[in-house]
Every structure is written in structure tokens, then in C-alpha cells.
Amino acid sequence: MSWQILFTAMLPEHILLAGMVVLIGLEIASLARVAFVVSVCVVTAATVAAVSLAATGYAMAPFPEQFSVAPDALLAKAIVLALAIPVLLISRDDFADAQFHILVIGSLYGVCLLLSADSFLILFLGIELMSLPVYVLVLLAFQRTQSAEAALKYLVLGGTATATLLMGAALLYGASGSLSLAAFAAALSSSDPMASVGVVLVIVAFFLKAAIAPFHTWAPDAYEGATVPVTAYMATIVKAGVLLAAVRLFGAEAVPRPMADLIALLPLASIVWGNLAAMRQQSFRRMIAYSSIAHAGYLFYAFLGDGPGRFQAVAFYVLAYGLMNVLAFASLPRAEDDTARDRLDNLKGLYQREPFAAVMIAIAMLSLAGIPPFPGFVAKFLIFRNVFAAGYTTYAVLGLIASYMGIYFYLRVIQYLFMSPEASVAQRPPYGRAVLSASFLCLLAVVAIAVFPGWVIGQF
Amino acid sequence: MADAGLLNVVLFLPLIGVASLVAVPALQDSAVRRLSLTVMVAQFLLSAWLYFHFDAAAEGLQFETRLPWIPAWGVYYQIGLDGYNVLLVLLTTFLGPLVVAGAFTAITKDVKLFYAMVFVLQFTMLGTFVAQDLFLFYLFWEAMLIPMFLIIGIWGGERRIYATLKFVLYTAFGSILMLAAVIYLVYSLNATTGITSFAFADLYRAELPLPVQTILLAAFGLSFAIKVPIVPLHTWLPDAHVEAPTAGSVVLAGVLLKMGTYGFMKLGFPLFPDATREFAPLIMALAVVSIIYGACLAWVQTDIKKIIAYSSISHLGYVMLGLISLDLIGIQGAIIQMVSHGIVAGGLFLMVGMVYERCHTRELAAYGGLAKLLPAYAVFFALLTLASIGLPTTSGFTGEFLVLLGAFNATWPQYQQGVTLPLLLSAGAVTGVVLGALYMLSFAQRFLFGPTKAPHQPVVDLNFREKAILGCIVVAIFTLGIFPAEPMSKTELAARQYQQLVASHRTGTTVALRTVEGAIVSRAEPPNLTTPTTTGSAR
Numbered sequence: 001m002s003w004q005i006l007f008t009a010m011l012p013e014h015i016l017l018a019g020m021v022v023l024i025g026l027e028i029a030s031l032a033r034v035a036f037v038v039s040v041c042v043v044t045a046a047t048v049a050a051v052s053l054a055a056t057g058y059a060m061a062p063f064p065e066q067f068s069v070a071p072d073a074l075l076a077k078a079i080v081l082a083l084a085i086p087v088l089l090i091s092r093d094d095f096a097d098a099q100f101h102i103l104v105i106g107s108l109y110g111v112c113l114l115l116s117a118d119s120f121l122i123l124f125l126g127i128e129l130m131s132l133p134v135y136v137l138v139l140l141a142f143q144r145t146q147s148a149e150a151a152l153k154y155l156v157l158g159g160t161a162t163a164t165l166l167m168g169a170a171l172l173y174g175a176s177g178s179l180s181l182a183a184f185a186a187a188l189s190s191s192d193p194m195a196s197v198g199v200v201l202v203i204v205a206f207f208l209k210a211a212i213a214p215f216h217t218w219a220p221d222a223y224e225g226a227t228v229p230v231t232a233y234m235a236t237i238v239k240a241g242v243l244l245a246a247v248r249l250f251g252a253e254a255v256p257r258p259m260a261d262l263i264a265l266l267p268l269a270s271i272v273w274g275n276l277a278a279m280r281q282q283s284f285r286r287m288i289a290y291s292s293i294a295h296a297g298y299l300f301y302a303f304l305g306d307g308p309g310r311f312q313a314v315a316f317y318v319l320a321y322g323l324m325n326v327l328a329f330a331s332l333p334r335a336e337d338d339t340a341r342d343r344l345d346n347l348k349g350l351y352q353r354e355p356f357a358a359v360m361i362a363i364a365m366l367s368l369a370g371i372p373p374f375p376g377f378v379a380k381f382l383i384f385r386n387v388f389a390a391g392y393t394t395y396a397v398l399g400l401i402a403s404y405m406g407i408y409f410y411l412r413v414i415q416y417l418f419m420s421p422e423a424s425v426a427q428r429p430p431y432g433r434a435v436l437s438a439s440f441l442c443l444l445a446v447v448a449i450a451v452f453p454g455w456v457i458g459q460f
Numbered sequence: 461m462a463d464a465g466l467l468n469v470v471l472f473l474p475l476i477g478v479a480s481l482v483a484v485p486a487l488q489d490s491a492v493r494r495l496s497l498t499v500m501v502a503q504f505l506l507s508a509w510l511y512f513h514f515d516a517a518a519e520g521l522q523f524e525t526r527l528p529w530i531p532a533w534g535v536y537y538q539i540g541l542d543g544y545n546v547l548l549v550l551l552t553t554f555l556g557p558l559v560v561a562g563a564f565t566a567i568t569k570d571v572k573l574f575y576a577m578v579f580v581l582q583f584t585m586l587g588t589f590v591a592q593d594l595f596l597f598y599l600f601w602e603a604m605l606i607p608m609f610l611i612i613g614i615w616g617g618e619r620r621i622y623a624t625l626k627f628v629l630y631t632a633f634g635s636i637l638m639l640a641a642v643i644y645l646v647y648s649l650n651a652t653t654g655i656t657s658f659a660f661a662d663l664y665r666a667e668l669p670l671p672v673q674t675i676l677l678a679a680f681g682l683s684f685a686i687k688v689p690i691v692p693l694h695t696w697l698p699d700a701h702v703e704a705p706t707a708g709s710v711v712l713a714g715v716l717l718k719m720g721t722y723g724f725m726k727l728g729f730p731l732f733p734d735a736t737r738e739f740a741p742l743i744m745a746l747a748v749v750s751i752i753y754g755a756c757l758a759w760v761q762t763d764i765k766k767i768i769a770y771s772s773i774s775h776l777g778y779v780m781l782g783l784i785s786l787d788l789i790g791i792q793g794a795i796i797q798m799v800s801h802g803i804v805a806g807g808l809f810l811m812v813g814m815v816y817e818r819c820h821t822r823e824l825a826a827y828g829g830l831a832k833l834l835p836a837y838a839v840f841f842a843l844l845t846l847a848s849i850g851l852p853t854t855s856g857f858t859g860e861f862l863v864l865l866g867a868f869n870a871t872w873p874q875y876q877q878g879v880t881l882p883l884l885l886s887a888g889a890v891t892g893v894v895l896g897a898l899y900m901l902s903f904a905q906r907f908l909f910g911p912t913k914a915p916h917q918p919v920v921d922l923n924f925r926e927k928a929i930l931g932c933i934v935v936a937i938f939t940l941g942i943f944p945a946e947p948m949s950k951t952e953l954a955a956r957q958y959q960q961l962v963a964s965h966r967t968g969t970t971v972a973l974r975t976v977e978g979a980i981v982s983r984a985e986p987p988n989l990t991t992p993t994t995t996g997s998a999r
Contacts, residue, residue, distance in 0.1 A: 351573070366606060371632075372599040378530075381643070385533075388643045397640045404636040411609065411628060415621060419613045454530035 009060045009069045011053065012046040012077055016109045019043075020102055027098040036092060036434075039101035043084050043108065050078035065180055066119050072311055075460060076115045076244040079315060083236050083322040084108055086441050090330045091229035092434035100140060103133035104233065111241035115248065120169040120179045123245065127165065127209070130241055131158050134234060138226040144338065150225020157218040161208035168201030181249055189256045202249070203262060209242045210296040211289075213270040220277075223289035227338060231285045232329040235292050236322035243299045247314050254306035254390065263303050264395045270297035271399060275406035283342050284332065287409060288325065291368060294406055295321055298383055301399055305386025312460040313382045319456075320367065320375035320449060327442040328364035331357040334429045347413065349422030357431065358417045360439050363446065369410035370403060375449040382457070466510060467523040467539060470553065471586050473503045474579035481576050489571040493564050496575040500557035500582075507553040514546050516950045521592060530595070534656040539590040543954025544726050547795060547947055548589050548718055551802045554936065555714045556582050558929050562810050563707040566817055567615055574615060578707060581607035585715050589722065594642055594658040597727075601719065602635050608708065608716070615705040623696075623703035630696040634683030641679035645731070648672070663731055667966045673735035680728045687720030688776050691750045701769035702822070706813025709765065713772050714806035718798045721779045725794070729783065730961035736784075737962070741881060743784045748885045748892075750777030755895035759902070763822045764815075767903050768808045771848060774892055775801045775856075781889055782863035786962055790866015791955040792948050797859025799947070800940055804847045804856055807933035811841055814926055819915045824903070829912030836922045838908045840930040845904040847937045849897045855940035864890060 007014065019042030026035055054074035061068035084104065091100055110129025117123040135158065139151040169179065175195035176183040184202060187195035204215065211219035223231045255263060274294030281287040295317075302313040333350055335341040351358035367374030380403065387396040431439075449456050477499040481492060514522055521540030529537040541549065559578060567574045584607065587600035605628050612624035642658075649666040650656050657663070668676070686693045701709050729736045736743070754773030761767045775797065782794025814837070815830070816822060831838035850856035867889060871882035922930070940947065 351570075355573075371606065372602045377599070377602070381639075384640075385643050385647075388640075388647050393644065396643070397637075400636050400640050404633055407632050408625070408629060411625060414609070415613060415625075418610060419621060454528065454532065454535070457530060457532055 005060055006062045008053070008058070009062045010067075011049040012074075012081065013109060013112045015042060015046040015049055016105050016112065019046075020105045020109070023098050023102045023105065027102070032096070032098040035098035035101045036088070036096075039105060040085065040088050042105060043081055043088060046108075046112075047078055047081040047085065050074050050081055054078060061118075064118075066122050067113075067116050068118050069116050072315075072460070073116050073248070076247075076311075076315060077112050079319050079322075080111050080115070080237055080240050080244070081108065083240060083319070083326065084233075086326045086330060086438035087229060087232050087236065089434045089438035089441070090232060090326065093334075093432045094227050094229050095140070100137070100229075103137050103140075107131075107133040107137075107233075108237070111237065114241055114245045117245070117248065118181055120165075120172070120181065120184075123181065123249070124162070124165065124169070126245070127242075128162065130238065131162075131209075134230075134238060137230045137233065138222055140227065140230065144225070146221075147225040147227075150222045153218050154222040157208060157215075161205045164201050164208065165205035168198045168203075168205060171195070171198030171201065174198075182251075184249055185251045185253050188250075188253065188259055199259065200262065203259070206242060206246050206249075207266060207300075210239060210246075210299070211270075211293050212266050212296050212300060213273045213293060214266075216270065216274070216293045216296075219293055220281075220286045220289040223292070224283050224286045224342065226285070228285070228329050228332060228341070231288070232326055235288060235325045235329075236318075239292060239296065239299075240318035240322055243296075243314050243318055246300075246303070247311050250303055250310070252307050252310060255303060260304055260392070263300050264392065267297035267300035268395065268398055268402060270294060270300075271402040272405065275402065275409070278406070278409045279412075281409075282344055284344055284347070284413075285342050287344070287413075288328070291406070291409075292325075294403075295368070298380060298399070298403070301387055301395070302383045304392050304395065305383075305390045309382075309386045309389070312457060313379075313386050315460045316382055316457060317379040320379040323442050323445050323449075324364045324367045324374075324376060327439060327446065328361050328368075330435050330438040330442065331360040331364070331431075333357060334431075344413065344416055347416045348420040350417045352422060353428075354431075357439075360443065362414050362417055363443075365410040365413045367446070369407045371407070373450050375446055375453070378449070378453040378457075463510075463513065464523050464525045464540075466506060467541060467590065468525055470503055470506045470510065470549075471539065471583065471590060473499060473506070474583040474586075477579040478576045481572055481579075487572065489568075492572050492575055493560070496560045496578070497557055499579070500553075500560045503582075504553040504557055507549055510541060511546060511550045511950075514541055514950055516543075516952070519953065524592075526592075529593075533595070533658070535595040535658050536593050537596060538593040538659060539587075539596070540592050541590065543951040544722070544958070545589040546950055547799050548715075548722060549586060551718070551799050552582065552585050552589065552715050554932075555710060555802065555806050558806070558810065558932060559707045559710050559714075561925060561929050562710065562813060563705070564925065566706055566813060570614060574611070574707075577607040577610050578711075581611065581711060585711075585719070588719055592660050594646070594660065594663060594727070596658075598635075598639065598642055601638075601723075602632075604716070604719070605631055605635075608712070611708045611711075612700060612704045616703040616708070617705075618703070619699070620703045623699040626696045627700040630686055630693075631683075634686040637679040638683035641676045645676055660726065664961060665966075666731065668732070670734050670738065670967050673732040673967070674738065677728060677732040677735040677739070680723070680731070684720040684723035684728050685746075687723070688717060688750075688780065689720065689773060690746050690777070690780060691753045691773065694750070694754075694773050697773065698766050698769045701772075701809075702763060702765045706809060706816070709769075709809040709813070710806045713768070713809055714802040717772060717776055718802060721776060721783065721794070721798055724780070725783055725791075725958055730958060733962045733964050734967045740784055740786070741885075744781065744882060744885050747777045747780035747784060748888045750774065750780065751889050751892035752777075752895065755892050755899060759895065759899035762824050764812050764824050764827075764903070764907070765809070765822050767824070767899065768805060768812065771896070771900070772801065772805050774896065775805070775848075777892065778860055778863045778889070781867055781886075783958075785863070785866045785870040786959055787866035787870040788952075788955055788959055789862050789869060791958055792951060793859055793862025793864075793866055795951045795955065796855070796940065796944060796948065797863055800847075800855035800859040800937070803933055803936050803940070804844060804854075807840075807844045807930065807937075808848065810929060810933070811837070811844060814922065818919045821915050824906060826915045827907050827913065828910045829908070830914065831908040832912050833914055833919050834921045836927060840922070840927075840934065841908060842904060843934050843937070845900050847941070849900050850893060853938065853941045855937045855944075858941055858944040860893060864893075 054071045059070040114126025135155045187199050208215040271294045274290045278287050278290035367376035370376045370380040524540035526538040529535050584600045584604040591597040609628045754770050758770035779794045779797050782790040847854035847856045850860040867886040871886045875883040
């Protein structure tokens with residue numbers, strides 16, 4: 001193993017690590033006010049590194065059987081890192097100190113590790129590194145008691161997920177004598193009960209992390225309790241990381257029948273319940289949490305298909321979905337405090353005050369609802385196309401009908417934005433420049449994906 | 461190629477309109493109105509040029525553009541004009557400027573957003589008509605909901621939120637099943653022929669077993685039938701029509717409803733011909749029920765907008781009847797009826813809007829003797845009423861007459877073979893004409909004549925702008941009524957193609973069985989269209 005390979009293969013990770021060290025240094029040197037700029041630059045550099053490595057088709061295993069990179073892993077990292085840039089931008093007005101950025105970059109480091117994992121050891125390390133900072137991030141909004149409650153719930157259920165994952169990995173190790181992720185793919189079709197239980201436990205751990213019903217109950221509380229940038233981080237990056245890691249875990253093999261039913265039925269329940277429960281929420285973040293539960297359902301549907309289409313579908317979906325969420329969060333109007341900001345009523349009549357923001361939220365909602373021409377439609381199409389191709393016609397039709405149930409609550413937001421009279425006339429602070437640039441970045445990406453979906457799909 | 465570019469210009473002109481509205485933030489409301497009208501008129505003139513340069517004798521697409529869009533899936537950006545859509549494109553662009561001009565005084569809130577949404581609506585409607593790729597078609601079809609949702613929801617009446625949600629949720633339910641059917645259809649095409657394509661021309665070659673065809677037809681058909689709307693899927697329409705602002709109602713009645721019948725003609729029936737013929741009597745019965753039920757409901761309404769809304773259900777029943785008759789004359793009549801209804805119902809909704817602006821009520825009981833109060837208005841209204849009834853020399857006559865003629869042409873041979881029901885249904889459709897005269901004349905009588913009353917007196921008669929709008933509509937009605945041969949010549953090839961497609965046997969493996977039974981000789985090679993020698997009625 002040469003140092004050069006180690007340096008190149010892990011370049012995005014190294015950049016993040018260096019950035020973290022610099023940020024800690026800044027914190028000690030009381031230069032926290034530049035933390036924002038530094039962290040945006042660091043994440044941008046890591047994104048560029050991942051993209052350029054992927055573009056050259058770089059594939060290497062610096063730690064064989066443990067950690068390897070290939071173009072698709074690098075692309076997955078690039079998506080997650082790219083989504084993190086607008087998330088950092090919208091944090092500008094909420095978090096002025098370096099803590100937030102250190103934690104986010106630490107969590108991103110975990111995601112990158114996760115997306116290169118070849119064994120359960122690295123997978124575990126990645127998931128923990130990704131999640132631990134997020135528990136703290138949820139708590140950062142400690143002005144409110146709910147955030148402490150939310151962080152605790154998230155922590156306990158996250159711990160349960162970890163334990164379940166470890167138990168599953170241990171059983172798989174017992175059945176196959178290997179900790180490599182390939183053992184999981186092989187165990188999918190195994191008839192050994194120990195291997196099957198191991199597989200189920202690992203899948204359940206991922207369901208817990210991705211908030212699939214009935215393992216979803218932490219999500220609404222955690223999303224509501226956190227602040228806007230943290231919720232955006234959880235809804236986009238954590239979800240994208242978990243799902244892309246699941247693609248790495250499942251590989252490109254077709255999932256055989258009894259397991260396929262497991263990864264179809266619970267996600268289906270998730271779509272139905274997420275969409276139904278979202279209808280009656282009065283908190284925007286809680287609504288997005290239920291929406292994310294439904295979207296996790298669509299994402300796991302992608303695992304019914306097989307071959308390279310699976311990575312393509314998940315990668316495109318998390319990209320489109322992440323962009324939409326960040327766009328919506330970036331455009332949320334400010335209010336006297338965070339709780340008031342979170343009320344859906346706060347959106348009433350937004351078009352009259354802030355037409356641009358209202359249109360942005362509307363675009364995000366329509367795209368999340370899967371209405372063309374926005375990227376959410378192509379993403380959903382891609383997934384259901386693969387499900388049809390794999391022959392699961394009934395699941396595909398049921399999934400589509402369940403997705404129909406979601407249209408109403410997205411439209412309700414648009415109704416609030418455009419058709420309701422303004423709720424209060426309190427003076428509101430204007431949008432910051434960083435937040436606006438985040439909106440523009442997402443908007444550009446959304447337009448690009450909507451006009452050239454073929455090109456974007458071709459990249460994966 | 462310059463010509464192909466022109467169709468793209470016509471399609472994207474509304475988006476340029478939106479861009480110019482967004483780009484100039486300080487635009488006054490009046491400037492916004494003028495700009496919008498200019499763009500719409502330009503669009504109409506360009507599409508009229510396309511119409512006159514449309515070669516009626518040429519097979520296939522004209523002014524075609526075909527660019528790869530999502531190559532991995534075989535999705536193309538493919539648009540073009542053919543006999544199916546050439547009249548509908550002209551109708552859409554004809555109504556565009558009238559809608560814009562009609563809203564000059566009615567819309568005073570969020571004027572810029574309103575015209576932007578009208579432009580987006582125009583763009584998506586035209587896109588639906590000119591798309592020749594199923595993916596693109598679906599994209600436009602679904603995207604159309606967004607501007608309509610906002611137009612009804614922001615500028616509508618009292619119960620606008622209820623009406624607009626009902627409209628969108630109804631339509632979206634059909635669309636989601638259609639999406640499933642689209643994906644399934646493309647996959648079956650791939651499985652049987654090895655082609656991965658969304659192009660209509662390729663999809664017409666899909667061979668599917670009858671049960672699959674039936675399910676897919678039901679999925680596509682549900683989506684289209686909601687849009688038409690066919691009884692019993694019509695309940696969204698009165699709410700949407702009544703609550704929508706005038707411009708919304710005009711576009712809804714004038715163009716949006718035609719999407720459904722166009723969908724049946726271009727996709728639903730020709731894609732699944734065997735299932736269509738199997739269920740033709742049922743579809744025909746639904747069409748006739750729509751004609752009669754719509755007319756009966758129109759008769760008992762007390763809200764003037766609702767009268768016209770229900771009359772739309774009745775009139776579109778004729779279109780469905782003509783399409784399912786599979787008789788050349790009937791199909792041609794259906795196309796003419798689509799255009800005619802677009803102009804007449806659009807005009808009637810504009811007129812209702814005009815009187816509503818003056819008197820702020822839609823209760824029929826509040827009005828009477830308008831012929832004395834508003835003489836010019838009454839003249840136009842009487843003309844539109846007659847066109848709606850289908851008096852000779854108006855466009856309504858051409859459409860309805862041809863449809864009924866076609867229906868009898870198609871059902872008489874069946875009657876001679878002992879199948880009575882289709883003929884009875886055709887006869888039932890004729891009663892719709894009588895009912896139409898009944899409700900429209902009694903409406904006009906109570907509205908225009910009798911003791912003079914109006915909620916707001918004095919009322920001012922039509923101004924120049926309104927007269928110009930209605931003048932355009934009346935000219936169009938009589939042109940189509942007196943010279944129907946010219947537009948019909950442009951659609952004839954398409955009507956024939958539609959007839960052949962629906963008459964073809966494409967049940968895949970089961971086709972051999974049917975050949976033995978029905979003694980219809982089909983060619984052996986599967987990818988080609990197996991067109992039977994018989995035309996006219998299908999069975």
C-alpha cells in the first residue's frame with residue numbers, strides 16, 4: 001500500500017478531516033466568525049475532489065476487504081457532499097459559531113466512510129460517525145425543551161438501530177464466517193435460518209435509520225425538535241447516506257422472494273402512513289418528517305429492481321429529493337421565534353410578501369409530490385420503472401396509488417402560500433444572502449435536472 | 461426545417477411571455493395585459509400560418525422535431541402536427557387571446573401571476589396536443605394541473621379551494637393509474653418487440669393479450685374519462701366551472717375537456733384496439749348516458765354557469781359517440797364537434813363572465829329581459845345559444861349532425877344482423893338534440909326575454925373590447941358551420957388512420973385464434989400493423 005494511493009483514494013475524506021482540524025483550531029483561536037466560510041470551502045473542495053476522481057473513473061482499494069472506492073461510490077459521496085453545501089449556506093443565520101460546522105463535517109466524514117465500506121466494521125464505524133454528531137446537532141437548539149426530548153428520542157432509537165445492526169452482523173458472521181458486505185448479499189438467498197435472521201436484522205436496522213414504518217416514530221419528533229438547518233441536514237444528507245449505503249450493501253443482485261416482500265410491504269406501509277399522517281400536521285417540519293417517511297418508502301422500493309438501475313434510481317432520487325428539501329427549508333420565512341417559524345400558518349399569504357420564496361416552496365412541494373416537470377417526477381418514474389421491470393406489477397401499482405395520497409398535503413402548502421390571506425403582520429427579518437444563494441443553487445440544479453434529466457441519469 | 465422550428469416557437473412562445481413578465485418587475489398592470497395580449501395574438505397568427513401550410517394530403521407528422529431527451533429510456537423530445545391535433549392547436553391558440561382580453565377588467569388581483577399562469581397553462585395544453593412521445597405527453601398532461609390549480613384557487617369564487625382541490629385530486633387519480641399503465645405498456649412493447657420507445661408510432665405496434673389490453677384501456681380510459689368528463693366521473697366539473705374565474709372556465713371548457721377526447725382518439729382507443737372493440741357497446745352507452753344525463757341536469761340548474769357546465773358534459777358525449785362509432789363520418793364529426801364546442805362553450809362562458817362583472821350574481825332567477833337592457837349582449841347571446849343547440853349554418857350543427865350520421869351508419873348494419881342495442885343507443889343520442897334545444901331555449905327565454913330585471917341597474921351594454929371578443933367567436937362559429945369541408949379535409953387522413961388502428965387486431969399470441977373464428981386474414985409478421993380489409997364498423 002503506497003501512501004499515494006492512500007492519499008488519492010481517500011482525498012474527500014482527508015479534506016474533510018483537515019477542515020475539521022482547522023475549524024477546531026479556529027474555535028480555540030476565537031476566530032469562529034470565519035468558520036462558516038471555511039466549512040463551505042472545505043465541503044466544496046471535498047465535493048470537487050470526489051467529482052473529479054469519479055470523472056477519471058478512479059477505482060482503488062486502499063484497505064482491501066474493508067474500504068474501497070469506485071466511480072459509483074465516489075459519485076455517491078459527491079451527491080451527499082454537494083447537498084451539504086446549500087445546507088451549510090442556510091445555517092448562516094442560525095449558527096454563528098464553529099461547533100455546528102465541526103459537527104456537520106464530522107458527520108459528513110462518517111457518510112463518506114459509510115459509502116466506501118466493504119465490511120460491516122467500516123459500515124458500523126461510518127454509521128456511528130454519521131449519527132453521533134447529529135444527536136448533538138438536534139440538541140444545539142437547546143432554547144426549547146422539545147429539542148432535548150427530540151435528541152433523546154433520536155439517540156435511543158439510533159442506539160437501537162446500532163444494536164440491531166451489530167446483532168445482524170454477528171449472526172451473519174456466525175453463518176458465513178465473514179464480515180464482508182458480500183456475505184450479506186449471499187445470505188439474502190440463503191436458507192440457513194441464522195443467516196436469514198441476520199439479514200432481517202440488518203434490514204431492520206436500515207429501516208430504523210431511514211425511518212420506515214413501523215420504525216419511524218422518532219422522525220417526526222426529531223425533525224420538529226431540531227432547528228431548520230439541522231432538520232434539512234437530517235432529511236437530506238442522513239437519509240441519502242443511509243440509502244446509498246443500503247445500495248452498497250445490497251449490491252446489484254436481485255432480492256429473492258421472501259426478502260423482497262419484506263422490502264416491499266414495510267415501505268408500502270410507510271408510503272401510506274407517511275402520506276396520511278402528513279395531511280393533518282400543523283408543523284412544517286413535522287409534515288416534512290412524514291413526507292420523508294413516505295419518501296424512504298419509495299427509495300426502498302428501488303431495491304425491488306436489480307442491476308445498475310438500482311444505484312441509478314436511488315442516486316437520482318436522493319439527489320432530487322435532497323434538493324427539494326433544501327430548497328423548501330431555504331425559502332421558509334423567518335418569524336419571531338423558531339416555533340412560530342415552524343407553523344404552517346406562517347406560510348399563509350407568503351406570495352404577497354415574498355413572491356420568490358413562495359414560488360420556490362411551491363416548486364419544492366410539487367416536486368416532492370412527483371408532479372412533472374419537476375425532478376421528483378423523473379425520480380419517481382425511474383424507481384417505478386425498475387419495479388415494473390423486475391416484474392412486481394402489483395407492488396408497483398399499489399405504490400403509485402399510495403403515492404397519490406401524498407398529493408393533497410403538498411397542495412395544501414401551496415394553498416397556504418397563494419390562496420390564504422396573511423396570518424399576522426409582524427415585522428419579519430428578510431432572507432440572508434447566504435440563504436438566498438442556497439435557494440439559487442438549488443433552483444439552478446432543479447432546472448438543470450428538469451431540462452436535461454437524460455444527461456443526469458447518464459452520469460450514474 | 462425552418463417550419464419545424466416554427467412549431468417550437470408557437471409552443472414556447474407562452475414561456476417567453478412568462479419570462480418577460482418575470483424579467484420586468486416594475487411592469488404596470490395595464491402593460492402586463494397588453495404584453496400578454498400581444499404574445500397571444502402573435503401565437504395565434506403563427507399557428508394560423510402553420511394551419512394553412514399544413515398539407516392535408518401528406519402522411520405522417522408535419523413540422524416535426526425529434527431530439528433525444530432521455531436516451532437511456534428511448535424518450536425523445538418529439539413534437540409535430542398531424543390531422544389529429546392540427547385543429548385543436550388552432551383552437552387553443554384562437555382562444556388564448558380571447559381569454560387574455562376577456563380577463564382585462566375581471567382580474568385585478570395579482571395580475572402578473574395570473575397572466576403568467578395563463579401562459580403556463582397555454583404552454584402545457586399545446587404541449588399535450590403536439591407531443592408525439594408518450595413520456596412527453598404525460599409530462600405536459602400532468603403539468604397542466606399546476607396552473608389550473610392556481611387559477612381556480614386564487615382567482616375563483618367563494619368555494620374556490622374546495623373546487624380546485626377536487627379538480628386536481630380527481631384528475632391526478634386518473635393520471636397516477638395512467639402512469640402505471642404507461643410504464644407497463646412500454647415494458648410490454650420492449651418484451652415483445654425489443655424496442656424501447658415511447659413514440660406513439662412505435663407504441664401502436666404493441667401486441668398485447670386481450671385481458672392486458674382491457675386493464676390498460678381502463679387505466680388510460682379512467683384518466684381520459686375524468687377529463688372529458690364522462691358520466692359518472694363528471695362531478696368535479698360543475699364545481700370547477702362554477703368557482704373558476706371566467707378565464708379559467710373558458711380554458712376548461714374550451715380546451716381542457718378536449719384533452720380527454722383527444723387522449724381517447726390519439727392513445728386510448730388506437731393503442732388497445734381489441735379491448736376497445738370488445739367494450740365498444742359499453743363506451744357507447746356511457747357516451748349516450750352522458751349526452752342525456754348532462755342535458756337533463758342542465759335543464760334544472762338555476763345557476764347560469766352550471767347550465768353551461770352541464771351542457772358541456774352533454775356535448776362531449778357526442779364526441780365520444782362519434783369516436784366510438786368507428787365510422788369515418790362519425791370520427792370526422794367528433795373532431796369538428798370538439799372544435800365547435802370549444803368555441804361555443806368558450807364564448808358562452810365569456811358572456812356569463814361579462815354579465816357577472818356587471819351584476820355580480822349567477823342566479824338565473826335574478827335576470828330577465830336582458831334583450832331590452834343590453835341589446836348588443838342579447839344578440840350575441842342568442843347567436844351563441846343557437847350555435848349551442850346546433851342550428852344549421854352554425855358549427856354545432858356540423859358536429860352533431862355528422863356524429864349522429866356516423867353513429868347510424870355504424871349501427872344500422874349491426875341492427876340488420878340482429879344486434880339492436882347500438883341502434884337504440886344511437887336513437888337515444890338524438891333525443892339529446894331535442895333536450896339541448898329545450899334547456900338552452902328555456903334558458904335564453906328566461907334570461908333575455910320576459911319582464912325586465914337585473915340585480916344592478918342601470919347596466920351598461922358591451923364595450924368595444926367585449927364586442928370584438930364575441931365578434932371573433934361568432935365569425936369562427938359561422939365559418940366552421942358554413943365551410944366545414946376545409947378543416948375536415950385536414951383531418952381526414954387522421955380519421956382514416958384512427959379508424960384503421962382501432963379496427964386492427966393486435967392481441968399478440970391470441971391473434972391466431974381470432975383469425976380462425978372471425979375469418980379475418982391477418983398478415984403473419986407481428987411487428988407490422990395487421991390491418992383487416994374491412995373498414996367502417998369494427999366487428
